Amino acid sequence: MRILHHLPLSPQSRLARLLLGEKRLPYELVIEKVWEQNEAFYALNPAGDVPVLVEESGLVVPGARVICEYLEDVYPDTALLGRTVGERVEVRRLLDWFDRLFQQEVTVNLLGEKVEKRLFGQGLPSGNVLRQGYKNLRFHLDYIGYLAETRTWLAGPSLSAADFAAAAHLSALDFLGDINWKHAPSVRDWYARVKSRPCFRSLLSDKVSGITPPPHYADLDF
Amino acid sequence: MRILHHLPLSPQSRLARLLLGEKRLPYELVIEKVWEQNEAFYALNPAGDVPVLVEESGLVVPGARVICEYLEDVYPDTALLGRTVGERVEVRRLLDWFDRLFQQEVTVNLLGEKVEKRLFGQGLPSGNVLRQGYKNLRFHLDYIGYLAETRTWLAGPSLSAADFAAAAHLSALDFLGDINWKHAPSVRDWYARVKSRPCFRSLLSDKVSGITPPPHYADLDF
Structure with missing residues (x-):
């Protein structure tokens, strides 16, 4: 069976899960506590981070x-990087x-401070860093909102990996209760469409020790 | 004519120049002083950074x-991302x-402190950050040396974008005199091979106001 080494709140891992799910490729999840610096895991990925995909053939695909x-x-078959040259440039941009x-x-300043710092034993979150993160989040929500208002999906006419990358980051922050959807209605409408894809279900049932997501986290009609 | 908006010491710009050169695609260089936050440039690339490639058709390719x-x-035609699935995974890794x-x-701690901080008006380099950068550089030179000793090129049997990415970063640091080649003979031998490619010539004749590269910088037999 195909295996994905991951962490539930890692946006990069979430992106990999969404892509695998959207392409209907079955996989098993294995949690990798990267802060334990497990030697066997470094042999799979010298960079030491998640996600790492291991195919049934043994092929290791890290990052x-x-x-x-x-x-x-x-x-x-399910193209997620765009079909034309121009679309592919925009999805990858x-x-x-x-x-x-x-x-x-955003992510390093919020998820990094609140969750990773604790896991890596690096102390308490810094108020200044969190404030900077929230300030930057507002700018980024405006930009995502602008894309959502002017296009069907973020990169253009088709659902793509760009939507899943954005939704992966936002869903991890939403788990922490960090997104005020009322202030970003166009982003919310776009996110509701991404969230209702079958590939999203596995993310909505994630459990993380010590963190309870807000009630709207798993609600498709939030 | 194809245009590449760049900065001479930006490793990301250097990578783009090497790829264009190796694929024998002619281009003109335009220096973009990103710290001036030029509005016309933000219209090309909302991320505001270099490199940005503009094709003759008008297609804009940023990053x-x-x-x-x-x-x-x-x-x-000149494949630089590998030919087999396994090679492509390793080049992209x-x-x-x-x-x-x-x-x-490494790069943020050395080039960022010594050059970018000055350009962005953010003050003098921090000794602690530089020390951390040099320490990390030693680890990375060991890793590149290990790859160079066990493979023909960094990602395997063929010259690839991975070699150019590594050489782009190392060449920018070498311009600052930050690489002690005597302590990394396998890296030096591999780098001499990359440096002797015709696509590298344009990098070796770069001039940067206020910085004089060490004599060996442009020497193919250093």
Whole structure:
């Protein structure tokens, strides 16, 4: 069976789960406590982080971006990277946007401070960092809202990996209760459409020790 | 004419230049002073950073990773992302390694402190950050050395975008005189091979105001 080494709240792992689910590729989840720096896991992925996909053939595919390109190369039937050259550039531009900008400006400042710092034994969240994270989140919600208002899906006319990358980050922050949907109605409408895809179900039933998501987290009609 | 908006010492811009050069695609360079936050440039790339490729057709391709995938999609003749599924996973794993790990652990701490901080008016380099950068650089040189000793090129039997990604970062640090090649002979031998490619010439003649590279920077037999 195909295995995905992951962490429930890792947006990169969530992206891999959504892509596998949307392409209807069955997989088993294995939680990898990356902070324990397990040697066997470093042998799979020298970078030491999740997600890592291990195919039944034994092929090891580490990292969400690598998994995304790999799945599109090998299982192209449900195209998630766009069909035309221009669409592919736009999907990948947004993948890069969420993987680098959103990750550094929002996810590291909120999820990193509240969850990862504790797991890695690095102390309490910093108020200044959280404030910067919330400020950056408002900018990013405006940008996602602008895309959602002017296009059918974030990268254009078709549902793509860009939607799943954005939804992966937002869903992890939503689990922490960090998203005020009332202030971002266009983002909420787009997110409700992504959230209702069958591939999203596994994310909505995630359990994380010590964190209770808000009641709307798993609600498709929030 | 195809245009690449770039900065001479940006490793991501250098990667784009090397890929274009290796694929023998002619282009003109335009320097983009990203710290001036030029509105016309934000219209090309909302992320506000270099490189940005603009094709003669007007198609805008922002970001080194996006450019890399785009060039391979559209100009596949000189394959730089590997030929088999396994090779493509390994090339992209290393692209991810240099784009995220090397960038955050080494490049930001050295090039970021010494050059970008000045350009963005953020003050003097921090000794602690530089020390951490040099420490991380030693680990990364060991890893690159291990790959160079066990394979023909970094990702396997063929020259690939992984070699250019690594060389793009190392060449920018070498411009600053930050690489002690004597302590990394296997990396030096591999780098000499990459450096002697015709696509590398444009990097070796770069001029940057206020920084004089060490004499060995442009020497193919260093």
